[in-house]
Amino acid sequence: MENKNENHVNIELSEEVSNGVYSNLSILTHSPSEFVVDFVQLMPGVPKGKVRSRVIMTPQNAKRLLEALKDNIQKYEQHFGYIDIDNAPPMPPMNFGTPTTEA
Numbered sequence: 034m035e036n037k038n039e040n041h042v043n044i045e046l047s048e049e050v051s052n053g054v055y056s057n058l059s060i061l062t063h064s065p066s067e068f069v070v071d072f073v074q075l076m077p078g079v080p081k082g083k084v085r086s087r088v089i090m091t092p093q094n095a096k097r098l099l100e101a102l103k104d105n106i107q108k109y110e111q112h113f114g115y116i117d118i119d120n121a122p123p124m125p126p127m128n129f130g131t132p133t134t135e136a
Contacts, residue, residue: 054085056072056085057075058072059071059072059073063095067089067090068089068090068092068094068095069087070087070088070089071084071087072084072086072087073085
């Protein structure tokens, strides 16, 4: 008889991590052995972004992530409609249309 739990992984999600972090920019780099994704937060009137999270993964897991993102974007668009990136700026505007702040 086949064990039905073979493909299950028990994953713990702490309360702190479950809150997530906001990112409006990501930067991707790679080496022969790993991919690094930095998730950055840019704030209105602040010229310097801050890396909020860094994820380092193997090339194989990076490709799995790519496939999972493709699948989820397709499902999202089927439910909510097409995500238009053709007319979007390449990255968030630095000033967000608000006055510059000073400390």
